[in-house]
Amino acid sequence: MTELNGPAPAVGQEQVAETRRTYDLIASEFARQNSVAAAEVAERLDELAASVPAGSIVADIGCGPGRDVMMLRARGLHVAGIDLSAGQLRASDVPGLVQADMRRLPLQAGAVHGIWCWAALVHLPREALPQALAEFARILRSGGSLSMSIAEGDGEGFEVATPYGSDRRRWFTRYREPELTALLAVAGFSIRNIRGHRAYRDWLSVHATREPAGANGLDAVTTQNAELDGPGFVPAFAAASSAGRAKNWAEPALAYG
Numbered sequence: 001m002t003e004l005n006g007p008a009p010a011v012g013q014e015q016v017a018e019t020r021r022t023y024d025l026i027a028s029e030f031a032r033q034n035s036v037a038a039a040e041v042a043e044r045l046d047e048l049a050a051s052v053p054a055g056s057i058v059a060d061i062g063c064g065p066g067r068d069v070m071m072l073r074a075r076g077l078h079v080a081g082i083d084l085s086a087g088q089l090r091a092s093d094v095p096g097l098v099q100a101d102m103r104r105l106p107l108q109a110g111a112v113h114g115i116w117c118w119a120a121l122v123h124l125p126r127e128a129l130p131q132a133l134a135e136f137a138r139i140l141r142s143g144g145s146l147s148m149s150i151a152e153g154d155g156e157g158f159e160v161a162t163p164y165g166s167d168r169r170r171w172f173t174r175y176r177e178p179e180l181t182a183l184l185a186v187a188g189f190s191i192r193n194i195r196g197h198r199a200y201r202d203w204l205s206v207h208a209t210r211e212p213a214g215a216n217g218l219d220a221v222t223t224q225n226a227e228l229d230g231p232g233f234v235p236a237f238a239a240a241s242s243a244g245r246a247k248n249w250a251e252p253a254l255a256y257g
């Protein structure tokens with residue numbers, strides 16, 4: 001695992017920091033309970049793989065222990081996993097995972113053809129979601145695909161991680177479809193499809209594409225983080241991009257408590 005986090009983004013920092021600490025502590029139990037992907041995950045992974053050129057570079061943002069990193073690699077993609085929790089990244093032996101905050105990604109503008117972000121944006125306070133979506137738009141090349149899920153509902157707040165046997169808390173923010181689609185549009189994404197599914201709680205999953213530069217004011221969005229542009233596909237990700245070791249995801253999934 002490589003640590004590439006820059007200075008902490010200020011918006012929503014307390015909620016994000018407490019959530020990260022909780023994931024550090026529940027990581028092994030999280031990996032055990034979520035080792036097998038639900039049907040909705042497999043379907044969305046297939047859809048993402050079919051929407052980008054063969055052998056494309058994809059970032060799995062909020063990858064946790066890397067289950068979906070391996071599933072995307074099995075579909076012939078070059079995948080870098082990114083997560084804020086070092087505990088989560090160390091909970092498996094999946095290679096090519098990098099510690100970073102999704103609000104400040106260590107990737108050059110236009111570096112990836114696709115983004116997979118499953119059940120992770122849910123942990124950002126509502127006010128921080130635009131910053132993360134702007135980062136996604138920045139690193140995704142024009143016409144690239146975003147596949148994501150986020151909790152469906154109203155409000156936001158801390159929840160105790162009881163399903164993972166912990167009294168520590170994680171932040172959850174819930175969205176209704178109109179608000180989510182509006183935020184994605186502002187960030188420069190066109191919705192291809194959106195649907196709800198149930199996995200312990202209600203979720204919305206979305207397949208969207210990044211609009212060409214210039215559309216919908218996207219130029220302004222993508223240049224605001226231009227100073228972050230470093231060496232592009234960072235060395236750790238180059239190592240990550242080939243198919244990693246096989247992982248035996250043997251335990252049954254309980255789907256995101």
Ligand SMILES: C[S@@+](CC[C@H](N)C(=O)[O-])C[C@H]1O[C@@H](n2cnc3c(N)ncnc32)[C@H](O)[C@@H]1O
Pocket residue numbers: 016019020023034061062063064065067068082083084085088100101102103117118119120121123124256
């Ligand atoms: C519910 S888990 C999902 C893990 C994986 N995507 C999956 O579907 O199994 C949410 C993940 O988001 C990560 N996360 C939360 N806030 C984050 C942030 N600001 N930047 C990057 N990762 C974050 C957590 O550490 C955790 O691993």
